[in-house]
Amino acid sequence: MQNDESKPDLADLFLRASRVIRGRWRESLIPMGITPHQSRVLSLLGHAEAEGLRNSxxxxxxxxxxxxxxxxxxxxxxxxxxxRTPDPADRRATLIALSPSGRAQLGKMSQLRRDSMAGYFEKLSAPDRDELARLLEILDRENPRSPRHGCK
Structure with missing residues (x-):
């Protein structure tokens, strides 16, 4: 039986796994000429209304x-x-939306993300992946930035 001192630090394990995932994602984006920050903006715009979002x-x-x-x-x-297009609700502002090529790029990025992460998670059995997803969803319920809380 492990005592508290010999148990793995969950936060440390989680942060290390997160670093690996971010690194794999960053590396997989290089051939597309996209940075992780750019991919995040594209993703946010992909979930936005068709007219787009203001910079703010x-x-x-x-x-x-x-x-x-x-x-x-x-x-x-x-x-x-x-x-960028003028915001019809405020002529001082502009709206930012995906172009048709941006929408196509977002589709490619989604597939790329699945492919690049498959190798990382395939070390786990299907039931273990399901359990990990279940546990992470529990933790995500407290995240105010989660899509479940209305943020995209």
């Missing part, structure tokens, strides 16, 4: 400064993955 909304959802969001959007616009 993107910044709020990413928990970063609006000027940082502007830089990422500029990069994505240069790659023709997003378009």
């Amino acid at each position: 909304q993107l910044a709020e959802r990413l928990h970063i400064a609006a000027r940082s969001t502007t830089e990422v959007v500029d990069q994505l616009e240069a790659k023709q993955l997003v378009v």
Whole structure:
């Protein structure tokens, strides 16, 4: 029987696994010419209304400064993955939305994510993967940034 001192530190194990997952994701994006920050913006826009989001909304959802969001959007616009249009509700603001090529890129990224993570999680049996998903969903219930709480 393990005492508290000999038990693995769950937070440390979780952080190490998270680092591996983020690293694999970052590496898999390189051939697409997309950074993890850019992929996050594309993902948020993919879940947004068709007309898009304001820069301030993107910044709020990413928990970063609006000027940082502007830089990422500029990069994505240069790659023709997003378009900016005037906001009909406020002529001082613009809306950012996926372009058709951005939507196609998002589809490719989704498949890429599944493929790149399959190798990592295949070490677990199917019942173990199901159990891990169940446990992570329990932990995610307390996450105010979770899609379950209305954030996307």
